[in-house]
Structures are given as C-alpha cells and as structure tokens.
Amino acid sequence: MLRKHIVRPALPVLLLLAVLSGCGKEGTPPPKGPQPGALPSYQVRGPDAVTGSPTLDAARSRGHLVVGAKEDQPYLGEKNPATGAYSGFDIEIARMLAADLGFAPGQVEFRTIASANRETALQNGQVDYYVGTYTINDNRKKLVGFAGPYFVAGQALLVRKNETKINGPQDLAGRKVCSAAGSTPYQRIQKDYPKAKLIGYDTYSACVDNLISGQVDAVTTDNAILQGYAAKVPDEMKVVGQPFSTEPYGIGVPKSDTALRLALDDALQRHEENGDWKKAYDATLGLSGVPAPQPPAIDRYQ
Ligand code: GLU
Numbered sequence: 333m334l335r336k337h338i339v340r341p342a343l344p345v346l347l348l349l350a351v352l353s354g355c356g357k358e359g360t361p362p363p364k365g366p367q368p369g370a371l372p373s374y375q376v377r378g379p380d381a382v383t384g385s386p387t388l389d390a391a392r393s394r395g396h397l398v399v400g401a402k403e404d405q406p407y408l409g410e411k412n413p414a415t416g417a418y419s420g421f422d423i424e425i426a427r428m429l430a431a432d433l434g435f436a437p438g439q440v441e442f443r444t445i446a447s448a449n450r451e452t453a454l455q456n457g458q459v460d461y462y463v464g465t466y467t468i469n470d471n472r473k474k475l476v477g478f479a480g481p482y483f484v485a486g487q488a489l490l491v492r493k494n495e496t497k498i499n500g501p502q503d504l505a506g507r508k509v510c511s512a513a514g515s516t517p518y519q520r521i522q523k524d525y526p527k528a529k530l531i532g533y534d535t536y537s538a539c540v541d542n543l544i545s546g547q548v549d550a551v552t553t554d555n556a557i558l559q560g561y562a563a564k565v566p567d568e569m570k571v572v573g574q575p576f577s578t579e580p581y582g583i584g585v586p587k588s589d590t591a592l593r594l595a596l597d598d599a600l601q602r603h604e605e606n607g608d609w610k611k612a613y614d615a616t617l618g619l620s621g622v623p624a625p626q627p628p629a630i631d632r633y634q
Pocket residue numbers: 447464465466467512514515516517553554579
C-alpha cells in the first residue's frame with residue numbers, strides 16, 4: 333500500500349520516486365537508472381571545426397556552451413539533486429553534438445528550461461541550443477530553428493495502475509488530465525478533446541505527483557516520457573492505449589543561426605553512422621523497456 337506513504341502536498345517527483353524506491357515491497361527490483369559506465373565517450377573536434385555561427389562564436393569567447401534541457405524526465409533528461417549532474421538520452425545527444433562543435437565534456441553547462449519557456453530561452457540567448465523532448469513543428473519554426481529530428485515519439489496517456497476506464501484520449505471526457513503548459517500534448521487535448529478537464533503545470537513531474545496522489549486521473553505527453561515514469565514505479569502507474577500523435581524531436585537553435593543548425597545536422601548524422609546514437613540510447617532511454625528504433629531521417633530544411 334505504497335500510496336499511504338504519500339502526503340498530500342505534491343512532493344517533487346524525484347523525491348517521491350526516491351521515497352517510493354526506499355519503501356518498495358519486498359522483492360520489488362530497485363528502479364533502473366541510466367548506467368554511466370555503459371555510455372560512449374565522444375571524440376572532441378578542434379575549436380574551429382564550425383565557422384560562421386554567431387552562437388558558437390559567443391560560446392567560445394565565454395569558454396563554454398550553455399545547453400537547455402529537462403531535469404525531471406527519467407531516462408531522457410534528469411538532474412541528480414545531490415550532484416547536479418544531468419543524464420539521459422537527450423543529455424547524451426547534447427554531449428555528442430557539443431564534442432563535434434569543439435567543446436569538451438567539462439565545457440558543456442546544462443540549464444533546465446520548462447516546455448513553455450523554450451522559444452524565449454533560445455530567442456534571448458539564455459541557451460545556445462536546446463535538447464529536451466522538443467517537437468519540431470511549423471508554429472515553433474516561426475520562432476526557432478530545429479536540427480534533426482533525432483527521435484520520434486507519440487502522445488500517450490499515463491494512469492494509475494488500477495484504472496480501467498481510461499484506455500485512450502476518447503475516454504477523457506469529464507476526467508482530469510494533466511500536461512505541461514506550452515507543450516504540443518497540452519495543445520492537442522485542448523483542441524481535439526475539449527470535454528477533458530485539462531490541467532497545466534510547468535513540468536510533467538508535477539503532473540505525475542498529482543496522478544499518484546489522486547488529484548488527476550491521467551497525465552498526457554509523449555510515450556517516451558511516460559514510459560520512463562512508469563518504469564520507475566511500475567507498481568503505481570501504467571501507460572495505456574496507442575500513441576495518438578507524431579512528435580519528431582529536434583535540437584532547438586536560434587532561428588537565424590543556420591550555420592549552427594546545419595552543423596548540428598551533420599554532427600547528428602556522424603553519430604548515427606558511427607554507432608554512438610545507438611550506444612547512447614541503449615544506455616539511457618532503452619532502460620525504460622523499448623528497444624532502439626532506427627533513427628529518423630534528418631531534415632536539412634532551407
Ligand atoms: N514533445 C512535446 C513538446 O515538445 C512534449 C514534451 C515536452 O513538453 O517537452 O511539446
């Protein structure tokens with residue numbers, strides 16, 4: 333009866349997951365996590381490998397890159413609260429690309445940016461590029477550029493383990509469903525399933541806290557994200573139904589910096605071809621239980 337241990341004010345999910353893993357039933361395997369030992373290391377290219385990018389010129393004079401990411405998405409982008417270290421598939425993508433741009437691992441600083449703030453962070457120069465389950469679409473392309481895609485997800489639903497009535501988005505009428513403000517899954521529910529009681533938070537981990545404590549009936553976002561939460565506490569939550577959208581993940585860049593965008597496309601291609609992409613996937617997102625797919629074709633748009 334794990335739920336009894338959870339107090340009402342929503343605990344930050346990372347703390348919650350730690351609490352749950354600490355008081356798991358006897359015989360429950362410990363939650364899996366990215367295994368740093370299995371991660372590839374990436375060859376760092378010379379500092380002038382890419383020219384003509386104002387973003388990279390500024391990063392070089394600063395001495396380090398600033399990469400936007402998520403910090404509460406298991407196997408994708410997670411920040412260790414004790415050490416401050418980031419890990420996950422998105423983080424590995426960011427690191428392999430940084431190496432091609434001439435930045436060593438110690439020269440890559442991650443900064444957490446929520447879904448709703450990504451475009452402004454790129455427009456204001458708060459981050460040099462962004463890697464965090466960021467769907468490429470035409471609306472966003474009016475504001476930022478995208479390298480990639482490097483992965484394709486699809487919108488799904490996460491519910492409590494004992495839920496039987498919610499099996500797809502058609503079952504959300506009158507039910508409380510939570511998503512991150514500013515995300516494509518939030519917008520899709522608003523537009524296509526207006527009878528759902530939609531609740532927006534800054535982060536999916538806040539939604540997951542509210543799902544476990546019974547304040548909402550479902551969490552919706554990309555299957556890749558939801559599978560990670562479910563894999564961490566499989567006794568509490570499950571992903572249901574078939575994906576009902578296509579979410580190609582891109583690397584967000586400042587819109588006018590075409591040199592950076594194309595350099596990232598080239599770098600991504602190299603790491604897909606040399607096996608780094610698959611090694612990184614297997615050591616991170618693969619741990620949530622889905623084998624590595626083929627990476628999608630890169631779209632070097634004009
Ligand atoms: N991929 C979706 C989006 O970019 C949902 C995940 C997220 O919010 O990061 O909006």
